[in-house]
Amino acid sequence: MSSESNVKLKIALCNPDLDAEDQERETRNLLREIKDLDVENAGLVAATEIPEGSKALGGVLLGMLQAEVTIGNIKQLLGFLGDRLGGKSIELEVEANGKKLKITASSREELTAALEAAQKFVAES
Template sequence: MSSESNVKLTIALSNPDLDADEQERETRNLLREIKDLDVESAELVAVTETPLGSKAFGAFLLGVLQAEVSVANCKKLLGFLGDRLGSKAIELEVEANGKKLKVKASSREELTAALEAAQKFVAVG
C-alpha cells in the first residue's frame, strides 16, 4: 500500500489539570491503545522544532502523537478517538491527498463535530 493512500493524523492532547508526568502517561496510554488498532504506524512526536506554546518532555512533544492509517481504517480510528477522548480538549490535524485539515475540540459536542469534519475531509480526498 502506498503512503499516498494513507491518512496521517496528529493528535495533541491538552489537559491543564495534569502535570508533565501525568500528561506523558496519558499520551503513552493512548498511543498503546492506538497501536492495538489496525494502523500503519503510531508514535510520539519527536522534538525537532518546538512550536510556540508547546512543551517538550524528554525528546518528545508533550501530549502529541502521530498515527498513519489507511483510508479504509481512518473512520475506525476516528471513532475510537471519539469514544476514548470524550470531552477532553484536543487538536487534531488530518493530512490526506496532500491537503491538511486542523480542528480543535474542548467538549464532546465539539469533538463529535471535529471528527465528522475529519471523516468528510478524508472521504472527499
Template sequence: MSSESNVKLTLTLANPDLNAEEQDREARNLLREIKDLDVESAELVAVTEIPEGAKSVGGFLVGVLQAEVSLANFKKLLGYLGDRLGNKTIELEVEANGKKLKVKASSQEELNAAIEQAQKFIADS
C-alpha cells in the same frame, strides 16, 4: 498500498489540569491503545522543532502523538478516539493527499463535529 492513500493524524492532548509528566503518561497510554488498532504506524512526536508554547519531556513533545492509518481504517480510528477522548480538550490535525485540516475540540459534541469534519475532509480529498 502506497502511503499516498494513507491518512496522517496528529493528535494533541491539551489538558491544562495535568502537568507535563501526567500529560506524557496519558499520551503514552493512548498511543499503546492506538497501536492495538489496525494502524500503519503510531508514535510520540519527537522534538525536532518545538512549536511555540509546546513543552517537551524526554525528547518528545508533551501530549502529542502521530498515527498513520489506511483510508479503510481511518473511520475506525476516529470512532475509537471519539469514544476515548470525548471529554478531553484535543487538537486534531488530519493530512491526506497533501491537504491538511486542523480542528480543536473540548467536549463530546465538539469532538463529534470535528470527527464528522475530518471524515468529510477525507472523503473530499
C-alpha cells in the same frame, strides 16, 4: 510504509490540569491503545517538530502523538478517538493527499462534529 493513500493524524491532548508526568503517562496510554488498532504506524511526536508554544519532555512533545492509517481504517481510528477522548480538549491535524485540516475540540459535542468533519475531509481528498 508511507503512501499517498494513507491518512496522517497528529493528536494533541490539551489538559492544563495535568502536570508533565501525568500528561506524558496519559499520552503513552493512548498511544498504546492506538497501536492495538489497525494502524500503519503510530508514535510520539519528536521534539524536532515543535509547534510554537509546545513543551517537550525527553525528546518528545508533551501530549502529542501521531498515527498513520489507510483510508479504509480512518473511520475506526476516528471512532476510537471519539469514544476515548470525548469530553477532553484535543487538537487534531488530519493530512490526506497533501491537504491538511486542523481541528480543535473541548467537549464531546465539539469532538463529534470535529471527527465528522475529519471523515468528510478525508473522503473528499
